[in-house]
Each structure stands twice: as structure tokens, then as C-alpha cells.
Amino acid sequence: MRNLSDFGASSRWSNFSHLYIEHGAKEYPLTRRIRERFAKARVVEIDDYKTVFARPRQKFQAQKESMKLILAVKKDRFLYDGSGNSQDFSLEDFHYNTLTFNCVYNCDYCYLQGMYPSANIVVFVNLEDYFIATREGIRGRSNPAQPFYLCISYDTDLLAFESVVPYCRAWIEFAREEPDLLIEIRTKSAAYRAIRDLPSTDRVILAWTLSPELVASRYEHGTASLRRRLEAVRSAIDDGWPVRLCFDPVLAVPSWASLYGDLVEEVVQRIDPAEVHDVTVGVFRLSKHHYQRMRRQRKDTPLLYSEFAQEDTTVTYPAERREEMTAFMRKRLGDHFGEERIFAWT
Amino acid sequence: MPVLLAIALHAEARPVIERFRLKQDASSGLPVFRRDEVWLTVTGTGSMKSAIATACLLSRLLNRVERDEDTVLFNLGIAGHTLKAEEGPVSVGDRFLANKITERSTGRSYFPDLLARTPLAESVVTTVERPLDRADAGTVEPGLVDMEAAGFYQAAATFLPPHRIGCVKVVSDHLETRRLDKNRVSELIAGTLDEFEAAVEAYRSIDDGEPDVLTDADLQLVGDIRDRLRLTASRHRMLSDLARSYKLHTGSDLPDLTRFTHVSVNTRQEGDAQFERLRGILSVE
Numbered sequence: 001m002r003n004l005s006d007f008g009a010s011s012r013w014s015n016f017s018h019l020y021i022e023h024g025a026k027e028y029p030l031t032r033r034i035r036e037r038f039a040k041a042r043v044v045e046i047d048d049y050k051t052v053f054a055r056p057r058q059k060f061q062a063q064k065e066s067m068k069l070i071l072a073v074k075k076d077r078f079l080y081d082g083s084g085n086s087q088d089f090s091l092e093d094f095h096y097n098t099l100t101f102n103c104v105y106n107c108d109y110c111y112l113q114g115m116y117p118s119a120n121i122v123v124f125v126n127l128e129d130y131f132i133a134t135r136e137g138i139r140g141r142s143n144p145a146q147p148f149y150l151c152i153s154y155d156t157d158l159l160a161f162e163s164v165v166p167y168c169r170a171w172i173e174f175a176r177e178e179p180d181l182l183i184e185i186r187t188k189s190a191a192y193r194a195i196r197d198l199p200s201t202d203r204v205i206l207a208w209t210l211s212p213e214l215v216a217s218r219y220e221h222g223t224a225s226l227r228r229r230l231e232a233v234r235s236a237i238d239d240g241w242p243v244r245l246c247f248d249p250v251l252a253v254p255s256w257a258s259l260y261g262d263l264v265e266e267v268v269q270r271i272d273p274a275e276v277h278d279v280t281v282g283v284f285r286l287s288k289h290h291y292q293r294m295r296r297q298r299k300d301t302p303l304l305y306s307e308f309a310q311e312d313t314t315v316t317y318p319a320e321r322r323e324e325m326t327a328f329m330r331k332r333l334g335d336h337f338g339e340e341r342i343f344a345w346t
Numbered sequence: 347m348p349v350l351l352a353i354a355l356h357a358e359a360r361p362v363i364e365r366f367r368l369k370q371d372a373s374s375g376l377p378v379f380r381r382d383e384v385w386l387t388v389t390g391t392g393s394m395k396s397a398i399a400t401a402c403l404l405s406r407l408l409n410r411v412e413r414d415e416d417t418v419l420f421n422l423g424i425a426g427h428t429l430k431a432e433e434g435p436v437s438v439g440d441r442f443l444a445n446k447i448t449e450r451s452t453g454r455s456y457f458p459d460l461l462a463r464t465p466l467a468e469s470v471v472t473t474v475e476r477p478l479d480r481a482d483a484g485t486v487e488p489g490l491v492d493m494e495a496a497g498f499y500q501a502a503a504t505f506l507p508p509h510r511i512g513c514v515k516v517v518s519d520h521l522e523t524r525r526l527d528k529n530r531v532s533e534l535i536a537g538t539l540d541e542f543e544a545a546v547e548a549y550r551s552i553d554d555g556e557p558d559v560l561t562d563a564d565l566q567l568v569g570d571i572r573d574r575l576r577l578t579a580s581r582h583r584m585l586s587d588l589a590r591s592y593k594l595h596t597g598s599d600l601p602d603l604t605r606f607t608h609v610s611v612n613t614r615q616e617g618d619a620q621f622e623r624l625r626g627i628l629s630v631e
């Protein structure tokens with residue numbers, strides 16, 4: 001057979017070459033916006049996103065290099081209870097939502113590989129339904145003395161996708177109208193500029209996951225470099241936003257102590273700890289089910305072939321290693337931020 | 347790297363057989379033609395026949411190859427188009443890659459995964475049980491109408507990931523119910539073969555994205571040790587993962603483990619002891 005190059009084509013579609021659009025999603029403003037943005041994309045109409053997203057035998061990493069966009073209407077479950085694998089900041093009403101499935105980035109350790117059958121990105125376009133459910137959640141929260149805490153970038157990196165799906169902006173505006181709401185937007189991007197024109201509010205915490213540059217470049221594919229993340233942090237603080245720094249996951253890579261120790265030093269040199277809202281720490285962990293599925297697909301990353309222990313349904317480093325790493329991070333961070341602002345997953 | 351082709355009619359298959367210089371394979375009950383890595387089966391008309399022949403070919407071939415990661419499978423054939431001849435941009439001889447295949451009888455749709463970039467335009471294909479009249483063109487989604495794609499796709503998707511299944515259709519008519527001359531059918535298919543070949547080549551260039559740090563030789567070695575030490579499936583998996591961990595963390599090749607392919611074990615305890623030795627050698631913590 002002849003070579004494809006004879007035909008002058010590259011052999012793989014770029015990301016978002018195709019838009020799969022549910023019939024019911026066609027008329028939403030976001031759908032129209034995305035169609036305009038990707039005017040050259042081939043459009044395929046579908047009845048239900050699951051017929052594309054949940055096909056059997058899809059290959060997550062093959063799809064990662066040519067992700068498609070699936071625009072859908074979410075029918076139910078607009079709020080989930082926070083998982084035990086996350087810090088809850090002592091807030092009783094801790095929730096997250098899934099405005100999209102999947103992420104534009106591709107971290108080696110990302111549990112989405114073990115969670116979803118596909119790497120394609122599903123965007124739920126019926127934002128108003130999420131707002132309604134969130135208002136109900138706020139009214140019905142169990143502890144009225146505390147805010148209703150909602151992570152909107154929990155299983156994804158929403159800010160990284162803001163130029164396509166401007167949901168961070170929409171939720172920040174929504175939070176302004178809801179005095180009892182506290183939102184967290186977590187990112188590994190430098191896309192703060194996409195929302196920089198908005199006035200800050202203390203109802204939205206902007207959270208940056210920080211990793212040593214070696215970890216970011218080697219294992220967090222597509223994400224912003226440490227330097228650019230810190231520049232974005234700097235800008236957000238200067239603009240008055242509450243900023244959370246997340247040292248999570250801390251990975252047991254070779255020389256982890258010196259890498260993560262240096263990371264803390266670099267951060268405090270660039271960012272005044274007094275200006276940081278709080279800090280989270282947690283070693284690498286994921287559910288057993290996701291871990292097993294990831295290992296079947298990923299036979300090429302050392303991160304999944306470390307020594308692990310299973311505790312209940314969570315897979316993480318053995319207790320001794322975990323405690324050593326957490327204590328190390330707490331100590332290093334505590335020297336600068338004070339224990340009371342550090343929230344650790346242990 | 348096998349390329350499998352499921353084609354309904356002899357008249358459609360003939361130019362493909364000539365192009366790839368395929369020879370009839372007498373060892374099969376089905377009409378199968380092959381040369382080297384290219385296999386073609388003539389399925390007969392209709393969704394059911396296409397599904398049966400496709401499944402037969404796949405089950406026969408995938409059993410033979412240890413890793414099926416390279417297999418791509420295509421359906422190629424003629425189809426009607428819902429647009430009237432004078433209505434629009436689609437003409438007889440135009441060819442399309444299916445991006446959605448709807449089975450009219452059930453209303454279900456299937457979606458080949460379009461990772462490979464091909465020179466072909468794309469279209470929806472609706473599979474019907476009997477030829478659709480022009481008067482009924484409005485009862486299906488605008489696009490192509492055929493009689494095999496849905497059966498073919500369902501059979502194929504039982505075996506292969508959706509990015510290695512392709513369906514290419516050449517417009518033969520605008521749903522006028524006239525019989526097509528066999529030579530005309532062959533001509534239409536022949537006219538599409540350059541693009542079809544390019545599409546096949548593009549599909550072949552996309553792997554599953556699941557690289558293994560263990561080479562074929564490493565896997566062979568681990569398999570030999572399994573046989574020698576009579577390891578259970580779960581021990582075999584553990585050994586493979588220990589070997590992966592070793593390579594990933596040290597960045598080096600596996601240490602010399604050939605002695606474990608010569609030892610003899612008579613009891614389970616002896617096997618366990620050897621396994622522990624292996625674990626010690628491969629441990630990187």
C-alpha cells in the first residue's frame with residue numbers, strides 16, 4: 001500500500017475536529033458559540049451523548065491525541081457529595097458538580113483514565129439547571145452557619161477550557177448573587193487572564209495545583225509550567241482573589257524530598273505566604289477501581305508502578321511512606337504558612 | 347498488520363481483488379481472498395450476512411495473532427443518497443466515510459471513532475432492510491442509505507476498538523430503484539480506490555496509545571519463566587508488573603533472568619521460593 005504522505009494529509013485529526021451534538025442541545029447558546037468557534041469541525045447529530053461516550057473498547061490515550069467535543073444536556077445529578085479522597089476544610093456541606101467530563105490536559109496520574117470509557121470531552125450546555133440545583137442545595141444545606149461549598153473544577157480543569165466554555169466566568173457571576181455559596185475553581189493552567197477582567201469576590205477561591213517543574217513537564221502533559229502557574233497566582237492575589245495553593249498530589253518520585261522542598265522554597269520566594277488564603281497537601285491516592293483500570297492501559301509510566309498499599313477502597317503509598325511525605329510537606333509549609341492554614345489529606 | 351475488508355458483492359470486490367492482487371483462499375468456507383496481510387471476504391447482501399461474514403473473518407484471524415492491536419477493518423460498497431440528483435452537491439461516484447451508522451429497523455446509531463484523518467468526506471449512513479424508494483427518502487436522516495453498514499459495524503465492534511473500524515461508501519444512485527449493471531458497480535468502486543487506500547493507510551498509522559515498556563522479547567522471557575515456574579495467572583501478572591516497574595524506575599533493560607527459564611520446580615513451595623528470588627532481583631524500592 002502506498003504512503004499516506006502521497007496524499008498530502010497528516011494521519012491524525014487534531015483536537016475538536018468533530019462536534020457530536022445531542023438533538024436536545026442544539027439550541028443552547030453555548031452550543032451555538034462552540035459551533036462558531038469550531039466552524040470547520042464536522043458536526044454529527046446524536047440522540048444521547050452516551051451512545052458516543054460509552055462505546056465499548058475505546059482507547060483513552062489514542063483518543064487523547066484527537067479529542068472530540070460532545071455537547072449534551074445533563075438530565076439529573078447536578079450536585080454530588082464531596083469524596084473522602086478530598087480535603088473538606090471542615091465544611092459540612094461539601095459538594096462538587098460535573099459541568100464537563102474529561103479534561104484538556106493529560107496527567108500520567110489522572111484518574112479520569114480509569115473512570116471514563118472515553119477521553120472525549122463532554123460539555124453539558126444546560127448551565128441554568130445546575131444553577132437551579134445549586135440554589136436548592138444552598139437553601140437546604142445542613143449547617144446554615146457555614147457556606148455551601150462547591151467545587152466546580154473537580155474532575156476536570158475548567159479554567160484551562162475557559163476560552164471554549166466560559167463556565168468559570170458564569171459561576172463567578174452566579175456566586176456574586178449567592179451570599180451563602182463558596183466556590184473553588186482548581187487549575188493547573190495559566191489561564192487566569194481569561195477571567196481577569198472580573199472583579200474579585202471572596203465567594204470564589206481560585207486554587208492552583210503546584211508541582212515541581214520536573215514533575216509538571218514530565219507527568220502533567222499540556223499543563224502550564226510552574227513558573228507560569230506562579231505568575232497567574234501572583235496576578236490573582238494582586239487582583240484581590242482568595243488563592244489556595246494545592247500541593248496535591250505529592251508524588252514519590254526519586255528525590256521527592258528535595259524536589260518538593262525546593263518547590264516550597266520557590267513558591268514562598270515568589271508569593272508572600274501571608275497573602276495566600278490556605279494550602280492543601282495530599283500524597284498520590286486514587287480509588288482501587290480506577291487504579292486497576294489505569295494499570296491495564298498505562299504500562300509506560302513509573303507513577304503507577306510504585307509500591308502501593310490498599311486501604312479500604314483507596315490505593316496510595318504504604319503508611320510509613322505516606323506519613324513521611326505528609327509530615328515533610330507539613331513541616332516545610334508550616335514554617336511559612338502556619339499549621340492552621342494547611343489542610344492535609346492523610 | 348492485518349487489513350480486513352468486508353464487501354457485500356462480487357462486483358464491488360472485484361476491483362479491490364485486482365488492485366491488491368488477492369487470491370482466493372480455499373481453506374475457508376466463506377469466499378475469502380487474501381495476499382500477505384490483506385484479507386477480503388465477500389459477505390453477500392444485507393446487514394445480517396455482513397455481520398456473520400465479518401464476525402467469521404475476525405474470529406478466525408484474531409485467534410491467530412497474539413496482539414490484535416494492528417488490525418483494521420473496513421466495509422466498502424455502494425450506497426444510495428437521499429439528495430435528488432439535481433438537488434445538491436452530491437453526485438454518483440462521490441465517496442464518503444461513515445461518521446454515523448443508523449440501523450433503521452431498531453433506530454440505534456453507531457459511531458466509528460474518527461481518529462485517523464483521511465482524504466474522504468464524511469456522511470451519515472442509514473442501513474435499511476430493503477432498498478429505499480425515492481418517495482421514502484424523507485424518512486431517514488439525510489445522507490447515504492445502504493443495506494450492510496449497521497450489521498457490519500455491530501459485528502466489528504464486538505472485536506475491535508471503534509477507531510479501527512471504517513465504513514466507506516460510494517454513491518451509486520439517488521434512490522431511484524433501478525438495477526445497477528455489475529460493470530458499473532465495479533467501475534464506481536475502482537474509482538474510489540486511491541482514496542480508500544489512503545484511508546486504510548491512515549487508520550493503520552494510529553495505534554491504541556497503550557505502549558508497553560516491556561518489549562516483545564521481555565514479554566516472551568516473562569512468559570517462559572511463567573511456564574517454567576508454573577506461575578498462576580495472577581503471579582504472572584505480578585511478575586510482568588515487577589518487570590515493568592524495574593524498567594520504568596531504573597531506565598535500564600531487565601537484568602539477566604534467563605536462569606529462571608532453566609530451573610526446575612517440583613512443588614509449589616519451590617515455585618514460591620523462585621518467585622521470591624525474582625521479586626528480590628526486580629525490586630526497586
Ligand code: SF4
Nearest residue numbers: 103105106107110156
Ligand atoms: S489537570 Fe486534573 S483533571 Fe486534568 S488531566 Fe490533570 S489530573 Fe486529570
